[in-house]
Amino acid sequence: MNFKVTPWEVEGKIDYDKLIEFFGVNKIDETLLEQFKRFVKGDLHVLLRRGYFFAHRDLDRVLNDLKNGKKFFLYTGRGPSGPMHIGHLVPFIFTKWLQEKFDANVYIELTDDEKFLEPKRKLSLEETRKWAHENILDIIAVGFDPEKTFIFQDTEYIRHMYPLALKIAKKINFSQVKAVFGFKNETNVGLIFFPVLQMVPTFFEDKNCLIPAAIDQDPYWRLQRDIADSLGKSKSSQIHSKFLPPLTGLEGKMSASKPETAVYLTDDEKTVKEKIYKYAFSGGQPTVEEHRKLGGNPDIDVSFQWLRFLFEEDDKKIKKIEEDYRSGRLLTGELKDILIEKLNNFLINHRQRREKAKELVNIFKYEGRLAREMWNKIFE
């Protein structure tokens, strides 16, 4: 494969079909989508119906169990290594939708320990915790139910997870984390232990655990599924997303260290406009004349892909944009303007909600109904 997808590195142009095969996950096909539709009154989220969430493990089991009255809970997370960009927000947007549709509890883990332990990050623990705080504001702004959502940081919630973490840790040896995560003899002992803490929340409830997350996290869930039985617990289920393509083209993922690849949630209107104009990889022709004549290619055009996955939910409108662009009626600049307007509207709203989120942090972390329950539990 000429691309690489691990929890710590994403490189190259990802062939998602190959990845499905390589990871041994299942494609979310039409049959499964039809099944899903029945639970949401036909209202499939744009991220599902346009294939951004494209693969799964045992999603069919979760839906079947649901038919038989067995509910599920949702679990996702964030490695707080810096400011969040638009791509980071996508799994949360989808998770929030699932919470609404299925009335499910949501657990959101901030791995402030992991991001400190990763040597290449060069972040102090103080910094990862500061980012955890910042990121939590963005996550809350997505609109989760404050009584049914528990947001926690590993360094704060560890005492409640540690006994269960020990039981998981005893089932996993160095050979296994070496094989699954590519750890080496030079890997620090904190990072060697860390995967255990990402597995603990999959056992937070005695229901099915459904994890909406980007597919690079799959190695954790493979390991979880290997050991769940031996602990007398359930294998977790996953619903895997693609990566929102970086502005610069369809290779790799947006990177905090390359600001030209990403739009940050803090980017103001002017910055967004400049970034899209300057960096958004275009599927258009070099000149207006050629474009009018030959048409553009929306499949490789990042502005179009962003609109398709996230910012133009209306199926008729997106179809028209696609046709107009392919035919040459819509110019690259015009396409970019559509995205810029949608994106800036989204960000303006997001930042308003983020301001309000500051007053909600304590609810999500400590005082909401679910949070209170969680601080009274110790997982064994």
Place this chain on the structure above:
Amino acid sequence: MNFKVTPWEVEGKIDYDKLIEFFGVNKIDETLLEQFKRFVKGDLHVLLRRGYFFAHRDLDRVLNDLKNGKKFFLYTGRGPSGPMHIGHLVPFIFTKWLQEKFDANVYIELTDDEKFLEPKRKLSLEETRKWAHENILDIIAVGFDPEKTFIFQDTEYIRHMYPLALKIAKKINFSQVKAVFGFKNETNVGLIFFPVLQMVPTFFEDKNCLIPAAIDQDPYWRLQRDIADSLGKSKSSQIHSKFLPPLTGLEGKMSASKPETAVYLTDDEKTVKEKIYKYAFSGGQPTVEEHRKLGGNPDIDVSFQWLRFLFEEDDKKIKKIEEDYRSGRLLTGELKDILIEKLNNFLINHRQRREKAKELVNIFKYEGRLAREMWNKIFE
């Protein structure tokens, strides 16, 4: 070497001089004992003056710093894998004496996590925590100052240690724990991480940390001393004990899985008598006639060694016992009777104090002055 000393295994007849060389520690020599004496008004503990605590790292530094007004704190611990025998109690007896003489805070870590993670133990986490509770009663019975002693279990205190643990963990890789502890690819990731938690308490105060413990724990402190500088913290100092010889002879150490090797703190008077009569390895001759003629060998006689190290503190009396035994005046049975009486007295008193300890558990763990301070701190 035809013996083995690791935190998890002690086998063969230990040559303590060779061990000093092999571990690269220092012998506690007469000069150091003289220096020590000045701090305790000439009153050296029997365990020091008879060489039970026989080796150290940087004890001279601790004493020098003390001269210059820099105090130290004491740290020791217990792996709660079962009931405690008389040998387990020795480091606590000595630590309690140090606390009294130097007015030092004492931190006692119960590694309920480690003993669960050790695969050969086959203990559930519930069991190691039950043993932690039982062992804490024996430890309190030794007589520590309830306002200056903090007793804690890893599974309970983890949240307060975890941030600092992460900083330590980031400095230590798999190669290092492999070299120092003999970990293998098959070692579980919990045990790989665990040494970090045994190192955290060495940084509990901004003073010198002095650790009285059996010498098998030295690998932890070697690693601590390797990484302390890079964290901008102090290397810990150790005062290492030998092992109280098992009843069955001078090889190995007392073992919970071989009841004939040990006297448990719960053994009643009759059991103690039977065990000493039946199992205590004797340096005497096969018949009374030969013994009277040739004399016994106290150097290999376990009853004599137990008296010497622990139960006969009077130097004149122990000298007389030794001479009488060596000359043949004192028979093996008579020597054993002396030990039995002393040992049973000790155990009767211990069990009375252990009963009273039940009311003190909350003080040592949560409510005493030092304990309260510790629950208000998070180590970063």
